[in-house]
Amino acid sequence: MNKKEALKIYHEHIEKIKAYDLVLATADFDSSTIAPKKGNAYRNKMMSIVQGEAFPIQTDPVLVEAIDYLNGIKLDEKMSREISLAKKNLEEILRFTKEEVMEYALVQMNANDAWLEAKQKKDYSIFEPHLLKLIELTKQRTLKKKPDANVYDTLLDDYEEGMNMKKYDAFFKLIRKELVPLIKKVSKKQDFIDDSFICKYYPVEKQERFSKDLKKYLGFDPSWGYMGVSEHPFTNAFSRNDVRITTSYEEHNVISSIYSIIHETGHAFYEHQLDPAYDRLIELSGMSSGMHESQSRFLENYLGKRESFFTKLYPKLQKLFPENLKDVSLEDFSKAANVSKCSLIRTDADELTYPIHILIRYEIEKMIFNDEIDLHDLPKIWNQKYKDYLGLDVPDDASGILQDIHWSLAYFGYFPTYALGSAIGAQIFHQMSKDMDVDESLSKGDFKALTDYLKDHIQKYGNLYDYDRILQIATGEPFDPHYYTDYLKEKYQKLYEL
Ligand code: ZN
Numbered sequence: 001m002n003k004k005e006a007l008k009i010y011h012e013h014i015e016k017i018k019a020y021d022l023v024l025a026t027a028d029f030d031s032s033t034i035a036p037k038k039g040n041a042y043r044n045k046m047m048s049i050v051q052g053e054a055f056p057i058q059t060d061p062v063l064v065e066a067i068d069y070l071n072g073i074k075l076d077e078k079m080s081r082e083i084s085l086a087k088k089n090l091e092e093i094l095r096f097t098k099e100e101v102m103e104y105a106l107v108q109m110n111a112n113d114a115w116l117e118a119k120q121k122k123d124y125s126i127f128e129p130h131l132l133k134l135i136e137l138t139k140q141r142t143l144k145k146k147p148d149a150n151v152y153d154t155l156l157d158d159y160e161e162g163m164n165m166k167k168y169d170a171f172f173k174l175i176r177k178e179l180v181p182l183i184k185k186v187s188k189k190q191d192f193i194d195d196s197f198i199c200k201y202y203p204v205e206k207q208e209r210f211s212k213d214l215k216k217y218l219g220f221d222p223s224w225g226y227m228g229v230s231e232h233p234f235t236n237a238f239s240r241n242d243v244r245i246t247t248s249y250e251e252h253n254v255i256s257s258i259y260s261i262i263h264e265t266g267h268a269f270y271e272h273q274l275d276p277a278y279d280r281l282i283e284l285s286g287m288s289s290g291m292h293e294s295q296s297r298f299l300e301n302y303l304g305k306r307e308s309f310f311t312k313l314y315p316k317l318q319k320l321f322p323e324n325l326k327d328v329s330l331e332d333f334s335k336a337a338n339v340s341k342c343s344l345i346r347t348d349a350d351e352l353t354y355p356i357h358i359l360i361r362y363e364i365e366k367m368i369f370n371d372e373i374d375l376h377d378l379p380k381i382w383n384q385k386y387k388d389y390l391g392l393d394v395p396d397d398a399s400g401i402l403q404d405i406h407w408s409l410a411y412f413g414y415f416p417t418y419a420l421g422s423a424i425g426a427q428i429f430h431q432m433s434k435d436m437d438v439d440e441s442l443s444k445g446d447f448k449a450l451t452d453y454l455k456d457h458i459q460k461y462g463n464l465y466d467y468d469r470i471l472q473i474a475t476g477e478p479f480d481p482h483y484y485t486d487y488l489k490e491k492y493q494k495l496y497e498l
Pocket residue numbers: 263267292293296
């Protein structure tokens with residue numbers, strides 16, 4: 001085998017794997033948005049078969065030989081990273097059989113359906129057996145992948161290369177130390193900012209009209225992006241020029257869908273603004289979760305929570321809902337969008353209490369995968385943590401342990417990347433504010449200037465480097481979580497006049 005032959009084999013196989021990925025992503029988007037429930041069992045079975053069909057291509061001995069060959073010779077920087085990641089993944093996949101892959105896919109999809117039903121019926125018992133099975137399978141699979149490593153460390157590294165419990169423990173210790181006292185002070189001034197108008201009645205059909213203006217302002221263009229509605233908002237990229245996002249609307253919370261759209265659009269831009277050279281690759285176009293969340297939470301919080309973000313948009317919102325907003329100024333609306341309140345639902349949480357929601361999930365996952373708890377106590381433990389950290393009583397499991405989709409998809413180890421991503425975003429925002437006038441771009445409606453900045457400084461790299469290296473290049477410094485805690489302290493002390 002020579003280099004030319006090996007590369008040809010590699011690219012041909014990747015193209016086929018990507019074809020299967022496209023089919024599966026399409027079916028997945030369809031099933032999360034419009035597919036009737038009664039077809040779930042049949043569809044899940046068919047999807048697991050499709051997944052099984054991709055397995056012989058992923059593990060084809062010819063491909064294995066080509067990757068081994070390429071891994072041993074000199075390649076350019078991009079190809080060298082692509083191949084080394086492909087080799088790592090291949091070694092993991094080769095530990096499983098086609099039947100195991102198909103079974104796992106089926107268990108996951110069925111668990112996801114059970115979760116949705118359990119959440120809608122507020123009945124954890126529907127989901128519990130599925131969750132326990134997923135936890136057991138995840139433990140087994142993770143140990144099979146890396147027999148000598150701690151299971152939770154492996155899971156954390158899967159979602160953010162280089163992360164482990166030691167690093168996250170230090171990170172969350174800082175969060176606790178810096179933010180918990182501030183949250184306590186803010187919660188003593190609960191009526192300081194009036195946000196009562198946010199929860200008035202906002203008919204969905206009119207919210208949908210505003211979504212159109214919002215997408216236009218953000219530059220989420222229908223030529224490459226599509227938005228649907230689902231229970232839990234998500235982004236699914238079929239390719240760089242076909243990125244799907246979803247939102248969900250609440251009649252009594254006008255900012256819920258606004259911020260979920262901004263968040264998912266942040267993910268969408270990351271996929272859309274990748275280097276076109278990555279179209280033929282699979283590893284460099286698959287970014288880590290922490291970096292991905294840094295981009296979504298960047299748009300949602302560091303840009304979307306600024307008053308200037310609404311300069312152009314707010315008059316349109318007022319016009320749609322005069323009965324609720326005609327006497328509310330832009331400044332007061334913006335303040336209300338930033339109110340910090342201990343609340344039950346992670347996706348609706350404000351910037352300040354948000355990392356505490358993640359801390360809770362991190363602590364629970366750590367206990368699960370280090371075998372420190374009886375798994376039947378999970379809802380009890382969840383509720384106790386919300387009481388301890390946020391002082392809240394969880395009225396039902398739908399607002400508690402069932403609120404997030406992640407565990408039903410076996411995304412264990414994913415949650416911490418939300419807090420990490422938020423902290424990465426703070427460091428990028430600090431640099432961006434030095435390099436350009438963010439508020440001027442926002443109030444002029446020139447959102448493109450901001451997404452272009454993210455493209456040039458972060459997004460174009462895709463998965464070429466890990467998060468620390470990208471931060472070094474973009475900000476001249478390695479990751480420093482103090483940018484995050486300092487940002488939150490300064491912002492909320494000012495907002496609440498503390
Ligand atoms: Zn996200």
